[in-house]
Amino acid sequence: MKDILRLPFMLGPALGIVVLLFGGGLVVGLGQSLGYFPAIGLRDFTFEHYASVLTDSNFLRSLWLTFRIATVTTILSSVIAVGLALVLRQKFAGSRLSSFIFQIPLPVPHLVAASGIILLITQSGLIARFGTAVGILDTPADFPALVFDRAGIAIILTFLWKEVPFIGLVVLAILQSVGPQFEEQARTLGANARQRFFSVLLPLIMPGVLSTSIIVFAFTFANYEIPLLLGTRFPATLPVIAFRGYQDPDLALRPEAMAVSIVLAVVAVLLLVAYRRLARYAVK
Amino acid sequence: MTALDTRPPDAETQPEVFEDVTDPPSLIGRWTRRVAITSIVVFVGLPIFTLLIWSFAFRWNFPDLLPSEWGNRAWAYVASDSSRTFEGLWNSTKLAVLVTIMAIVVGLPASRALGQHDFRGKSTVEWLLMMPIIVPTLVATMGIHQIFIRMRLTETLFGVALVHLIPAIPYFVLVMASVFANYGTALEETAQSLGANKIQVFRYVTLPAISSGLLVASMFTFLISWGQYVTTLLIGGGTFVTLPLVLFPFLSGASHSNAAAISLVFVAPAIIVLILTSRQLGRDSSAMGGFGKL
Numbered sequence: 001m002k003d004i005l006r007l008p009f010m011l012g013p014a015l016g017i018v019v020l021l022f023g024g025g026l027v028v029g030l031g032q033s034l035g036y037f038p039a040i041g042l043r044d045f046t047f048e049h050y051a052s053v054l055t056d057s058n059f060l061r062s063l064w065l066t067f068r069i070a071t072v073t074t075i076l077s078s079v080i081a082v083g084l085a086l087v088l089r090q091k092f093a094g095s096r097l098s099s100f101i102f103q104i105p106l107p108v109p110h111l112v113a114a115s116g117i118i119l120l121i122t123q124s125g126l127i128a129r130f131g132t133a134v135g136i137l138d139t140p141a142d143f144p145a146l147v148f149d150r151a152g153i154a155i156i157l158t159f160l161w162k163e164v165p166f167i168g169l170v171v172l173a174i175l176q177s178v179g180p181q182f183e184e185q186a187r188t189l190g191a192n193a194r195q196r197f198f199s200v201l202l203p204l205i206m207p208g209v210l211s212t213s214i215i216v217f218a219f220t221f222a223n224y225e226i227p228l229l230l231g232t233r234f235p236a237t238l239p240v241i242a243f244r245g246y247q248d249p250d251l252a253l254r255p256e257a258m259a260v261s262i263v264l265a266v267v268a269v270l271l272l273v274a275y276r277r278l279a280r281y282a283v284k
Numbered sequence: 285m286t287a288l289d290t291r292p293p294d295a296e297t298q299p300e301v302f303e304d305v306t307d308p309p310s311l312i313g314r315w316t317r318r319v320a321i322t323s324i325v326v327f328v329g330l331p332i333f334t335l336l337i338w339s340f341a342f343r344w345n346f347p348d349l350l351p352s353e354w355g356n357r358a359w360a361y362v363a364s365d366s367s368r369t370f371e372g373l374w375n376s377t378k379l380a381v382l383v384t385i386m387a388i389v390v391g392l393p394a395s396r397a398l399g400q401h402d403f404r405g406k407s408t409v410e411w412l413l414m415m416p417i418i419v420p421t422l423v424a425t426m427g428i429h430q431i432f433i434r435m436r437l438t439e440t441l442f443g444v445a446l447v448h449l450i451p452a453i454p455y456f457v458l459v460m461a462s463v464f465a466n467y468g469t470a471l472e473e474t475a476q477s478l479g480a481n482k483i484q485v486f487r488y489v490t491l492p493a494i495s496s497g498l499l500v501a502s503m504f505t506f507l508i509s510w511g512q513y514v515t516t517l518l519i520g521g522g523t524f525v526t527l528p529l530v531l532f533p534f535l536s537g538a539s540h541s542n543a544a545a546i547s548l549v550f551v552a553p554a555i556i557v558l559i560l561t562s563r564q565l566g567r568d569s570s571a572m573g574g575f576g577k578l
Contacts, residue, residue, distance in 0.1 A: 010393035028427030087320040098321050107554035109511035115547040116331025124346040132347035173572035208576025222420030224514045261423040
């Protein structure tokens, strides 16, 4: 009973930061997107900024680009991470060293990952040099443009470099806490490796994969600096457009930038809630 | 023990849980493993290897495989005051340490409440605390920027730390709530019934039980702050310079060597943090497992 009385004090500070600070920031942004911006004399409630954003074909192209990059990254990183976790849980010569190397990207800042990937895969990068040395390429232009490309390959590669170990380590932690007994039972009952994976292991790790893939999708969908550095200027991803608009010296452009931001946030929440529902349903 | 364990092979060995489960390596199995491990080493190692070479390159024209002239010009630049690298390193460190302390102070009680208690509205509280993962922090930061201008918190260490705390809280709470849930309250109750006071219970029972998980949660918090770019740029107003802000201009091409050298300064403390905590990463599986409970 005493503990119940203490709960508000235990939860209060953390909730305060999230609700007041984070929530407050969102409310200010929402207000501006709806035309409430007293600093430049705007006080009238309006949907015109949303209307102009949502009917802009460039906005829709950016939304699609942002969605595509986040989706491809999420699917690829989840599948690769599960595969590698299944290899890394085995014991073999060098397994500890391999696991340590697998962890390295985890603490590396995204900007450093981007920095390394740029120097590696531009048309004059290390891989292109190697291709020239073995005689596959003659000039830098023979190497495909992987940075500043329409498909966002450099962006996706950078995210994969960072997120595969994240999902992989969570899957490994789940496998460790579950232990081997279920698999051993299944084996005793005559299940082959394939059946053990799909009927025993996958259901055990799915909740973890689902939850980390939500984190990865949310992160890549809203990331600003990686697509700014490695992507095309046009179309740019939504976070890039939103922040560019926010930083514009012309304050009259700000309500529209905030409308882009709010749409970005709403789409992110809707997609993630729908994904979570669907996946929970599918797992059951 | 597990694949997460990175102790040297001569350290005490624990029973191998998965030894009997994974199939005895068939020829295909062994080759799959070799290909997978080689891919990991190459994919993880190449970008870092490239940065290392570039940081010591003086002249490296296409298509030379290695620099034609080596030198430490980039490192001399990094060491100079004009590069602001040391200022950035110092600010980044202060900031990440402050954010970690703040996350522990506000996050530890909240994690305990969520991990060990059931109460009405618990799922609402969980959802609220997880919001900064789902709703882009960038969007809220723009609004906070305008609030902070009025409160004179922009361009200050504390203001930037408060904003870094927002994305850190949900991750910290995910990890620590899982650790608290896993460990339960039975031991504490026993200690209490044996006459230990609250401070003794925390110091001798709770803290040792959660220390591995707390280290993992603190590492994540430190690294979240360490890697922040756009929130620092906005709230710090460009005058509060951290390492990502020092690095960023060089990434758009000015000098590959300088970009590489600053990148390595930026990544070194992070790798040290990983080496210090990687044993704990494998020790308490409920900590990393916490990310699987969103």
